[in-house]
Amino acid sequence: MEKYKRILVTSALPYANGPIHLGHLAGAYLNADLYVRYQKLKGRQIIYICGSDEHGVPITIAAEKKGISPQKIVDEFHSRNLKAFKQFGISFDYYGRTSSPVHHKTSQEFFLNLYKKNIFKKITDKQLYDEESKMFLPDRYVKGTCPNCSYNEAYGDQCEKCGSSLSPLELIEPKSALTGKTPVLRETTHWYLPLGEFQEKLSTWLDTKKDWKINVLGQVKSWLNEGLKDRAVTRDLTWGVPVPLEDSKNKVLYVWFDAPIGYISATREWADLKGDPEQWKQYWQKPDTKLVHFIGKDNIVFHCIMFPAMLMAHGDYILPDNVPANEFLNLQGRKLSTSKNYAVWLEDYLLKFPVDPLRYYLSINAPETKDADFTWQEYMARNNGELADILGNFVNRTLAFAKKHFNHKVPSRGPLNKMDKEIIKILSDAPATVGTFFEHFTFRKTATGFMDVARACNKYFNDTEPWKTAKTDRQRCATALNICIQACRTLAIISAPVIPFSAEKIWNMLNLEGSVLGQCWDTAADFVIENEHELGDLSILFAKFEQKQIQGEIDRLEKNQESEPDKTETAAGEKTKIKYEDFSKIQLKVAQVVQAEKIKKTDKLLKLTLEIEGRQRQIVAGIAQHYTPDEIKGKKIVIVANLEAVTIRGIESNGMLLAAEDDDGIMSVLSLDRDVKTGANVK
Numbered sequence: 001m002e003k004y005k006r007i008l009v010t011s012a013l014p015y016a017n018g019p020i021h022l023g024h025l026a027g028a029y030l031n032a033d034l035y036v037r038y039q040k041l042k043g044r045q046i047i048y049i050c051g052s053d054e055h056g057v058p059i060t061i062a063a064e065k066k067g068i069s070p071q072k073i074v075d076e077f078h079s080r081n082l083k084a085f086k087q088f089g090i091s092f093d094y095y096g097r098t099s100s101p102v103h104h105k106t107s108q109e110f111f112l113n114l115y116k117k118n119i120f121k122k123i124t125d126k127q128l129y130d131e132e133s134k135m136f137l138p139d140r141y142v143k144g145t146c147p148n149c150s151y152n153e154a155y156g157d158q159c160e161k162c163g164s165s166l167s168p169l170e171l172i173e174p175k176s177a178l179t180g181k182t183p184v185l186r187e188t189t190h191w192y193l194p195l196g197e198f199q200e201k202l203s204t205w206l207d208t209k210k211d212w213k214i215n216v217l218g219q220v221k222s223w224l225n226e227g228l229k230d231r232a233v234t235r236d237l238t239w240g241v242p243v244p245l246e247d248s249k250n251k252v253l254y255v256w257f258d259a260p261i262g263y264i265s266a267t268r269e270w271a272d273l274k275g276d277p278e279q280w281k282q283y284w285q286k287p288d289t290k291l292v293h294f295i296g297k298d299n300i301v302f303h304c305i306m307f308p309a310m311l312m313a314h315g316d317y318i319l320p321d322n323v324p325a326n327e328f329l330n331l332q333g334r335k336l337s338t339s340k341n342y343a344v345w346l347e348d349y350l351l352k353f354p355v356d357p358l359r360y361y362l363s364i365n366a367p368e369t370k371d372a373d374f375t376w377q378e379y380m381a382r383n384n385g386e387l388a389d390i391l392g393n394f395v396n397r398t399l400a401f402a403k404k405h406f407n408h409k410v411p412s413r414g415p416l417n418k419m420d421k422e423i424i425k426i427l428s429d430a431p432a433t434v435g436t437f438f439e440h441f442t443f444r445k446t447a448t449g450f451m452d453v454a455r456a457c458n459k460y461f462n463d464t465e466p467w468k469t470a471k472t473d474r475q476r477c478a479t480a481l482n483i484c485i486q487a488c489r490t491l492a493i494i495s496a497p498v499i500p501f502s503a504e505k506i507w508n509m510l511n512l513e514g515s516v517l518g519q520c521w522d523t524a525a526d527f528v529i530e531n532e533h534e535l536g537d538l539s540i541l542f543a544k545f546e547q548k549q550i551q552g553e554i555d556r557l558e559k560n561q562e563s564e565p566d567k568t569e570t571a572a573g574e575k576t577k578i579k580y581e582d583f584s585k586i587q588l589k590v591a592q593v594v595q596a597e598k599i600k601k602t603d604k605l606l607k608l609t610l611e612i613e614g615r616q617r618q619i620v621a622g623i624a625q626h627y628t629p630d631e632i633k634g635k636k637i638v639i640v641a642n643l644e645a646v647t648i649r650g651i652e653s654n655g656m657l658l659a660a661e662d663d664d665g666i667m668s669v670l671s672l673d674r675d676v677k678t679g680a681n682v683k
């Protein structure tokens with residue numbers, strides 16, 4: 001932090017074409033909010049910027065489906081989403097919208113700046129055109145078969161099945177999403193950002209980002225390895241920011257050109273509103289600003305390659321310091337699907353349940369380096385067993401005890417014993433320890449961090465047995481209680497980023513001045529509550545849930561499920577027991593890797609050629625983020641030899657290698673202690 005004076009945090013602009021669900025929250029909003037709330041407690045100068053993305057084809061398609069104007073759609077979802085985010089405690093300093101005049105002006109200026117520097121290539125070529133609806137079919141206006149995985153519902157910009165990014169012309173048997181007709185080819189002219197010309201500059205810059213998350217660097221490196229290609233930054237559409245050139249009728253800026261500029265225009269609007277219109281420049285143009293983009297993994301290429309290239313080309317702006325992208329959140333063991341209503345919608349959740357248990361569970365179970373799974377059962381278990389039984393119980397028993405035995409006032413401390421000193425040490429270490437997790441974007445640990453402190457406090461209460469010393473050793477009892485009350489204050493502050501509403505409740509129960517939000521992180525463990533301080537009213541911090549409360553949610557999802565659940569796994573992630581006969585059906589063999597290469601357009605996959613008893617076979621393995629082809633070449637590994645062949649990205653895979661994966665997503669391929677011939681059975 002030392003090199004920076006201020007921090008600018010952004011979260012991906014959500015499309016204003018539908019409501020927010022848990023997948024959004026876990027991807028790019030809750031983690032950003034935790035970071036911002038922590039930095040504010042640290043006393044740092046920081047702003048948090050976001051807004052609605054109101055352009056792009058998903059919006060116009062949603063409008064056409066409903067038979068209303070795009071403006072009507074974005075007006076509705078802009079206000080609904082903003083309200084839901086606020087209720088969930090997402091603490092934006094400003095939430096803009098890309099249909100605003102300031103945004104249109106800012107992105108047109110940005111485009112013209114690059115245009116005047118001759119950065120763009122103007123290219124005329126043939127694109128798909130729907131003769132019936134009389135329009136070109138960019139991005140999601142065209143559907144067809146994915147050339148990589150043969151999925152027949154792939155979009156013109158991306159295949160959602162295999163994740164590869166596509167252009168409309170790559171689709172096999174393309175069909176118009178509007179009319180279902182087969183499009184024709186027609187000439188049109190567009191402006192392209194020649195990303196290849198930025199390749200070297202981008203590589204050099206990205207090479208300095210050693211501390212970025214491995215899932216992000218893995219994806220970025222695979223794009224760079226493939227070689228960056230020109231990308232059109234304009235589209236033949238009428239909804240969007242008009243291209244500010246004479247010869248560009250009925251053309252708008254590509255949504256991924258204008259959306260990231262939305263961060264800049266929203267910061268401008270924030271500064272205007274503060275009555276200091278130039279202040280946005282501090283945040284975007286001074287190199288002592290730390291810029292952090294929070295996004296989901298599907299946006300990595302835009303935030304780590306395309307937007308930085310645009311910023312480099314412009315020259316007046318800083319580049320992001322970090323892009324801590326998250327992976328995806330699954331739901332009850334299956335992929336979320338908004339179209340099948342297989343999702344938990346935030347608005348719906350807020351009507352039925354309190355905010356903090358969800359913030360806590362989504363933090364502790366964040367898809368930080370690999371996909372995570374949300375289950376209602378674990379949600380309830382975390383609330384009942386941790387928030388209520390540990391943190392809630394500790395605060396409640398401490399304050400109830402003070403009420404009963406010390407007239408609702410803070411008793412004074414006498415001499416400290418070993419147990420007192422131990423808990424004081426745990427408390428005084430906590431701000432620095434838990435703080436490090438925020439600084440390093442390891443948010444799962446921020447939630448376990450404060451809960452571990454609460455657990456230690458609960459144990460301290462048990463071990464000191466104040467209910468006994470109340471009768472036998474009044475001073476000992478008073479000392480323990482004083483420490484417990486001070487600990488409640490520490491816990492309120494260090495838990496405030498994750499569970500802000502409950503932290504405020506603790507603050508009020510302690511009857512302390514101001515709000516927990518205005519406190520100082522570094523002095524959270526100072527014992528500043530004075531003797532004889534009068535405590536506030538007690539209330540329940542976390543109510544426990546009963547099965548029937550969550551059963552309705554589970555039943556609804558079961559009804560909307562799109563595929564069979566994986567019934568071999570329990571909620572705790574443990575597999576059910578199997579018989580030896582079941583295990584013996586699996587044929588495990590030793591194989592040697594003779595050749596390895598990365599699979600194009602993927603960041604995780606390696607194609608391995610194996611040798612087994614003189615015969616060759618080919619498998620696809622998801623280890624590219626953990627092993628380079630050279631590292632794995634020559635190794636003897638263990639494979640499942642009798643697995644049915646599958647085709648992955650058009651490549652046949654005849655077996656599966658065995659590897660261990662830890663909670664952080666780090667993988668280690670199983671190898672052998674002694675040199676064994678290939679073909680040897682593993683049992």
Ligand SMILES: [Zn+2]
Nearest residue numbers: 146149159162
């Ligand atoms: Zn595909």
